[in-house]
Amino acid sequence: MARSKEFDERAALDAAMQVFWEKGYEATSLSDLTARMGIQRTSLYATFGDKQSLFLACLAKYSEATMAYYQAKLQKETTIREAIRSCFADIIAAAYDAKPNRGCFSINTMVELAPHDPEFARITRHNQTQLQVLFQQAIERGMETGELAEKLDAAAVSRSLVVYMAGLLVTLKSKPEREFVEDSLSTLLQLLK
The missing domain is CATH 1.10.357.10 (Tetracycline Repressor, domain 2)
Known part of the structure; x- marks a missing residue:
């Protein structure tokens, strides 16, 4: 049975956008993103793809x-x-x-x-x-x-x-x-x- 997501994708995307907006794309690390989004790297990759895909979504x-x-x-x-x-x-x-x-x-x-x-x-x-x-x-x-x-x-x-x-x-x-x-x-x- 597939596990349901334990986070709100819209809220996570909003949080990621705030980090990118504050720091810019290049200066934003995956650790910055996961910390602000409140998710693990595996969840980030599974839901949004890589850093560039997440940025494009934002x-x-x-x-x-x-x-x-x-x-x-x-x-x-x-x-x-x-x-x-x-x-x-x-x-x-x-x-x-x-x-x-x-x-x-x-x-x-x-x-x-x-x-x-x-x-x-x-x-x-x-x-x-x-x-x-x-x-x-x-x-x-x-x-x-x-x-x-x-x-x-x-x-x-x-x-x-x-x-x-x-x-x-x-x-x-x-x-x-x-x-x-x-x-x-x-x-x-x-x-x-």
Whole structure:
């Protein structure tokens, strides 16, 4: 008779994601993972596979939650301009409120692993593309309602927003003056006129 698992897979995956998020992929050891997850190595391998497979599962979970968050955020506000401003304002607020500021798990992965691992480069590019599509759909809605100018190139503006977001998340790791970052956001929002 097969033994039932004695741990909650979702909770273990969340715990693993926290370790990877805090330390990065390379600096995280299997001992770090099993200690935080509260499981033995054999259970880790049997349930999640090797370290890279576990990391990929964590990244997929994070990406799914992040995309759902931004999709809801871009539909929640009364105006598209405010929805987009709010997405970035939340990132800025979180960076200055968080102790420590761990940044974005996906962007951290892009910086640490994508330059030398084609699989992580592909995944992080896919995440950026998904976000770009969400921004583009929001901008197109704003153009259809007349809130945003019809002359806008929704694809180009949405790509600019994604590039700005990635740069913002990396920049915030060094805790620049908040006014510096908020001024850059004001300038960025000029694209939406």
